[in-house]
Amino acid sequence: xxxxxxxxxxxxxxxxxxxxxxxxxxxxxxxxxxxxxxxxxxxxxxxxxxxxxxxxxxxxxxxxxxxxxxxxxxxxxxxxxxxxxxxxxxxxxxxxxxxxxxxxxxxxxxxxxxxxxxxxxxxxxxxxxxxxxxxxxxxxxxxxxxxxxxxxxx
Numbered sequence: 709x710x711x712x713x714x715x716x717x718x719x720x721x722x723x724x725x726x727x728x729x730x731x732x733x734x735x736x737x738x739x740x741x742x743x744x745x746x747x748x749x750x751x752x753x754x755x756x757x758x759x760x761x762x763x764x765x766x767x768x769x770x771x772x773x774x775x776x777x778x779x780x781x782x783x784x785x786x787x788x789x790x791x792x793x794x795x796x797x798x799x800x801x802x803x804x805x806x807x808x809x810x811x812x813x814x815x816x817x818x819x820x821x822x823x824x825x826x827x828x829x830x831x832x833x834x835x836x837x838x839x840x841x842x843x844x845x846x847x848x849x850x851x852x853x854x855x856x857x858x859x860x861x862x
Contacts, residue, residue, distance in 0.1 A: 740827075740828075741817075741820065744820055744824070752784055753788055755780075755784055756770060756774075756781065756785060756794070757821055760810060765807065765809075766805055766808070767781060767785060770785070770808065785808055792811060793811060793817060795808075795809060795811050829841065829845075
């Protein structure tokens with residue numbers, strides 16, 4: 709990274725820097741997902757794709773993990789269901805509840821998203837230095853460990 713770029717960013721707060729980096733990463737991910745044939749996926753769908761369990765999740769669990777209201781996540785779930793990415797099935801443990809799970813198309817989109825996230829992260833490592841990106845990742849994992857916990861990987 710050039711010293712001029714570093715100097716420009718030094719006057720910003722940590723929250724502004726994290727927000728700008730997130731916007732950059734998310735924008736690039738959204739562009740690549742659309743270019744890969746999933747032009748109907750929007751950035752708001754990430755609250756489901758990024759939080760759903762491999763075997764499916766209840767709406768309340770998705771909302772809690774996404775730090776959103778049940779109603780807001782429900783709207784996203786309904787939209788993803790209409791697009792063919794999700795299905796609702798009876799919860800075997802509670803006949804009144806439903807489990808939301810990815811369809812085959814949803815699993816393919818989620819797998820692509822993870823692949824693209826890895827690509828972008830690797831490109832950042834090449835651009836900014838592998839050690840710096842590894843240190844950033846380590847710091848973010850430490851900061852968010854209690855909130856996020858362990859996440860199962862498909």
